[in-house]
Amino acid sequence: GAVVSQHPSRVICKSGTSVKIECRSLDFQATTMFWYRQFPKQSLMLMATSNEGSKATYEQGVEKDKFLINHASLTLSTLTVTSAHPEDSSFYICSAFHRGGASTDTQYFGPGTRLTVL
Amino acid sequence: GENVEQHPSTLSVQEGDSAVIKCTYSDSASNYFPWYKQELGKGPQLIIDIRSNVGEKKDQRIAVTLNKTAKHFSLHITETQPEDSAVYFCAATLPGQAGTALIFGKGTTLSVSS
Numbered sequence: 001g002a003v004v005s006q007h008p009s010r011v012i013c014k015s016g017t018s019v020k021i022e023c024r025s026l027d028f029q030a031t032t033m034f035w036y037r038q039f040p041k042q043s044l045m046l047m048a049t050s051n052e053g054s055k056a057t058y059e060q061g062v063e064k065d066k067f068l069i070n071h072a073s074l075t076l077s078t079l080t081v082t083s084a085h086p087e088d089s090s091f092y093i094c095s096a097f098h099r100g101g102a103s104t105d106t107q108y109f110g111p112g113t114r115l116t117v118l
Numbered sequence: 119g120e121n122v123e124q125h126p127s128t129l130s131v132q133e134g135d136s137a138v139i140k141c142t143y144s145d146s147a148s149n150y151f152p153w154y155k156q157e158l159g160k161g162p163q164l165i166i167d168i169r170s171n172v173g174e175k176k177d178q179r180i181a182v183t184l185n186k187t188a189k190h191f192s193l194h195i196t197e198t199q200p201e202d203s204a205v206y207f208c209a210a211t212l213p214g215q216a217g218t219a220l221i222f223g224k225g226t227t228l229s230v231s232s
Contacts, residue, residue, distance in 0.1 A: 006161075034219050043207060043222045044162070093161050095220070106152065107220060109161040 002028045002098045006110035013084055014118055021079045021113045023094030029074035030096035034107070035067075038091040050077040084117045091115075120145040122210050124223025131198050133232045141208035141223050142190040148210040151191045152220070153182060156205045165206075166193070198230045 003026040013019050023033055031052045036044040048069050049057040056069035068080040077096075081088055093112040099105055121144040131137050143151075149170040154162035168175045168182045168191065175182050181194040195202055205227050209220040 004161075043224045044220075046219045046221075049219055105150070106164065106167060108164065109154070111161040112159070114159070 002026075002096070002108045004094065004096045004108045004110040006092075006094055006113050008113060009111060010114045010116075012116045012118065015085050016083055018080055018082045019084055019115060021081075021092055021094075021115075023077045023079070023096070023110050025075045025096040025098075025108075028096070028098050030077075030098065031074060032097040033071060033077040034095045034097075035069065035077075035079050036093045036095065038093060038112075040091075044093060047079075081115065084115070086117045089115055089117045120148055120210055120212060120221040122208060122221050122223040124208050124226060126226060127224065128227045128229070130229045130231065133198060133200060133230055135198055137193075137195045137198050137202070137228055137230075139193045139206055139208065139226045139228075140190060141192070141210075142188075143210040143221075144189070145210070145212060146186075146189060147212055149213045150211045151182070151184060152209050153180075153193050154207045154209065156207060156225075162207060195228075198228075200230050200232050203228055203230045 005024045007022045033050040035047045037047050038044050046059050047062045050069045050071040052071045058064045071077040091112050095107040095109045124141045152167035153165050155165045156162045166180050166182050168184050179196045184191040205225045207225045208223040211220050212218050
């Protein structure tokens with residue numbers, strides 16, 4: 001299957017700092033990428049939809065000024081957590097929409113980024 | 119919007135037994151239903167998917183069935199092995215040209231004991 005990478009895999013930062021997470025589709029172009037957040041022993045919750053060349057669409061309750069998303073190319077989307085606080089500590093996972101045709105369109109997930117805010 | 123319910127939340131089986139996980143969805147317009155396996159500390163891995171024009175799909179020990187009338191779909195794992203132990207998520211999505219976000223079930227923790 002298609003490969004999606006995330007960097008970094010793990011990051012620890014101090015409260016008040018900003019952290020950038022990268023999501024790359026390695027062997028395909030993705031006009032649409034998605035960012036999810038997952039707390040321990042819970043399901044994935046969609047944060048925002050990232051569209052190449054346009055503004056991201058945020059889900060209700062997700063602060064767009066806190067979670068900045070940039071989808072500058074067909075293979076890269078970034079999520080920046082600004083002024084991070086301990087409650088932002090979580091597992092952040094991206095996915096990329098792979099267009100293969102009506103019978104093969106699907107989403108592939110990255111390996112996730114564990115963010116810990118001290 | 120779409121809502122996906124998943125049962126059971128935990129499932130323990132003996133090695134070699136079968137495991138079945140069931141999901142229901144609310145929006146009859148949903149047309150794509152993937153299943154993901156997530157191991158601890160890793161991202162979800164697509165294991166099988168089914169589209170609304172198909173009733174069943176198999177891939178070796180894994181199969182998925184879809185009942186559009188009842189709006190439910192199920193994952194079947196036969197001859198389970200300890201390495202099948204993980205959290206399994208079902209998901210559903212609405213049709214969209216640019217791809218629409220997946221709505222996930224709450225997950226099932228499968229434990230296979232040897």
